[in-house]
Amino acid sequence: xxxxxxxxxxxxxxxxxxxxxxxxxxxxxxxxxxxxxxxxxxxxxxxxxxxxxxxxxxxxxxxxxxxxxxxxxxxxxxxxxxxxxxxxxxxxxxxxxxxxxxxxxxxxxxxxxxxxxxx
Amino acid sequence: xxxxxxxxxxxxxxxxxxxxxxxxxxxxxxxxxxxxxxxxxxxxxxxxxxxxxxxxxxxxxxxxxxxxxxxxxxxxxxxxxxxxxxxxxxxxxxxxxxxxxxxxxxxxxxxxxxxxxxxxxxxxxxxxxxxxxxxxxxxxxxxxxxxxxxxxxxxxxxxxxxxxxxxxxxxxxxxxxxxxxxxxxxxxxxxxxxxxxxxxxxxxxxxxxxxxxxxxxxxxxxxxxxxxxxxxxxxxxxxxxxxxxxxxxxxxxxxxxxxxxxxxxxxxxxxxxxxxxxxxxxxxxxxxxxxxxxxxxxxxxxxxxxxxxxx
Numbered sequence: 107x108x109x110x111x112x113x114x115x116x117x118x119x120x121x122x123x124x125x126x127x128x129x130x131x132x133x134x135x136x137x138x139x140x141x142x143x144x145x146x147x148x149x150x151x152x153x154x155x156x157x158x159x160x161x162x163x164x165x166x167x168x169x170x171x172x173x174x175x176x177x178x179x180x181x182x183x184x185x186x187x188x189x190x191x192x193x194x195x196x197x198x199x200x201x202x203x204x205x206x207x208x209x210x211x212x213x214x215x216x217x218x219x220x221x222x223x224x225x
Numbered sequence: 226x227x228x229x230x231x232x233x234x235x236x237x238x239x240x241x242x243x244x245x246x247x248x249x250x251x252x253x254x255x256x257x258x259x260x261x262x263x264x265x266x267x268x269x270x271x272x273x274x275x276x277x278x279x280x281x282x283x284x285x286x287x288x289x290x291x292x293x294x295x296x297x298x299x300x301x302x303x304x305x306x307x308x309x310x311x312x313x314x315x316x317x318x319x320x321x322x323x324x325x326x327x328x329x330x331x332x333x334x335x336x337x338x339x340x341x342x343x344x345x346x347x348x349x350x351x352x353x354x355x356x357x358x359x360x361x362x363x364x365x366x367x368x369x370x371x372x373x374x375x376x377x378x379x380x381x382x383x384x385x386x387x388x389x390x391x392x393x394x395x396x397x398x399x400x401x402x403x404x405x406x407x408x409x410x411x412x413x414x415x416x417x418x419x420x421x422x423x424x425x426x427x428x429x430x431x432x433x434x435x436x437x438x439x440x441x442x443x444x445x446x447x448x449x450x451x452x453x454x455x456x457x458x459x460x461x462x463x464x465x466x467x468x469x470x471x472x473x474x475x476x477x478x479x480x481x482x483x484x485x486x487x488x489x490x491x492x493x494x495x496x497x498x499x500x501x502x503x504x505x506x507x508x509x510x511x512x513x514x515x516x517x518x519x520x521x522x523x524x525x526x527x528x529x530x531x532x533x534x535x536x
Contacts, residue, residue: 152536163530169492196535197441198488 147207147214148192151185154218168193180216184209230431231483233422237282240418242271243409244402250483251393251500252279252367257435257479260390260472261346261366263331263381263504268371270395271406276327276367277416283428284421285324286361292334294377298341302351316356321345324361328368332378339381342366343388363428383463383507390472391497392504431482438478440489443535447491448474451498454528455506460517461524463507473501491534499525 141147148168155162155171162174168189172182188210191203231253238249248264252275255262264272273289280287290301303319320326321342328342345351346366350359368389371378386392398406448470456464465473477493484493499522506521518524 148536164533165495165530167490167492167495167534168536169490169496193486193490194488197444197490198486199439199441 141207141211144188144192144202144205144207144210145195147188147210151210151214151217154214158217175213175217180213182213185213230422234279234282237419237422238275238278241278241414241416242275243405244398245271245275245395248275248393248395249279251391252276253483254476254479254497255391256283256363256365257431257482258390258472258475259363259365259432260475261368261388263386263389263392264367264369264395265372265392266369266395267397270397272369272395273327273329274414274416276325276369278419279367280325281416281419282422284423284425285363285365285428287325287327288320288323289327289329290320291329292331292338294333294335296334296338298338301338301342302345302353304353305356316353316358318358319351321351322358322360324363324365326364326366328366330371331368332370332380334379336379336382339379339385342368343385346388363432383505387466387468387505389504390476391500393500435475435479435482438481438487438489440474440478441535444489444491444494445474447532447534448494450532451494451529454532455502455525458524458528460509460512461506461521462509463505465502465505469502469505473498476501491536495529495534498529 141150152171155166155175159174162171166174172186172189176182188205188207191205194200195202231250234253235246235249238245242249252262264276266272277287277289290296299319301319302321303317305314306317307313308315331339331342345360346364349362349364350357352358370381397403452465452467452470455461458464473494474489476497477489480493480497481487481489503522503525506525508517508519508521508524
């Protein structure tokens with residue numbers, strides 16, 4: 107009787123040990139910013155910034171956001187060309203450029219994940 | 226051309242003045258936006274030197290008038306004098322006939338003189354006894370004033386402050402900058418060391434480029450929302466006028482060109498809003514009693530933090 111309870115407990119612990127990393131990975135994947143284009147990537151970055159820095163005022167601009175990221179030790183060189191392309195589209199009336207936005211997603215993940223942005 | 230213009234202007238003005246990059250940038254924005262600048266600061270913070278070096282490096286004619294309580298409108302805009310040889314009156318142009326006029330300590334002059342100059346700033350021409358003469362192009366007034374707590378001054382009324390596109394406050398330099406100023410002043414500084422960075426006619430093409438800078442509907446809507454928020458702000462009795470917002474757009478276009486863009490971003494608007502709008506706003510004294518900041522710049526910064534720009 108006792109031995110079967112022990113076996114059940116052990117099996118349960120084994121299940122938890124096996125499936126917990128899978129569940130965590132799935133949760134992380136859900137939190138990860140998904141984007142199909144440059145505009146989506148910046149939308150994701152905006153959401154990540156709002157989550158990471160609740161004190162960020164509603165009136166923040168991209169220049170201010172990049173400055174804040176830089177001040178927090180996040181490398182922003184990679185996203186600056188993408189931001190320029192996005193601004194050409196967003197404010198300059200240009201077609202959405204087919205630029206590499208992986209760096210924007212990386213920053214969004216970094217910001218939205220473990221990071222919290224100090225002032 | 227406009228992209229490296231800022232660096233060139235900074236470099237040339239920097240031969241005489243240290244640590245005034247932002248102020249020089251604002252002068253350049255204002256010149257390209259065809260506006261006038263009010264510089265405010267205590268004496269001895271290099272306001273005159275910056276203005277002089279700025280005009281010189283752009284190859285513009287520069288004149289300076291020291292405003293005093295006994296100055297007359299005639300001393301600024303000119304007037305008719307009798308020519309004994311020809312036995313007739315002829316119009317003698319005043320110092321206002323220049324490209325860059327430094328109106329030093331404008332608030333020391335009586336209101337009649339201030340208004341004579343401010344009329345020329347608005348109309349870009351001078352009319353004396355029915356005789357009208359156009360001012361040279363470009364025409365920019367850089368007026369300086371001491372902070373109002375000093376004695377013997379005639380404060381500019383709101384309507385006249387509104388004629389200045391930008392107000393730049395010259396504070397004291399930081400400790401490091403002050404050391405550089407002292408070091409540099411050990412040898413003689415000469416405006417002749419400042420070299421022109423623009424060829425004749427280049428400024429006109431830059432004005433034409435500014436005209437081509439576009440402003441999207443989203444950014445225009447952002448500007449309207451900022452204006453509306455200043456008018457609804459409880460601690461202000463005077464919000465931003467439509468003229469103020471139009472001037473902010475002109476400045477934003479000039480900044481965009483300097484940054485190498487052909488369109489305005491919300492950053493252009495937000496980074497210049499305080500310089501263009503704060504001096505036109507008036508604080509509600511009743512609100513000031515309740516502990517609300519009396520500084521229009523601080524109130525405006527709060528408004529800009531609340532109004533969401535297009536992203």
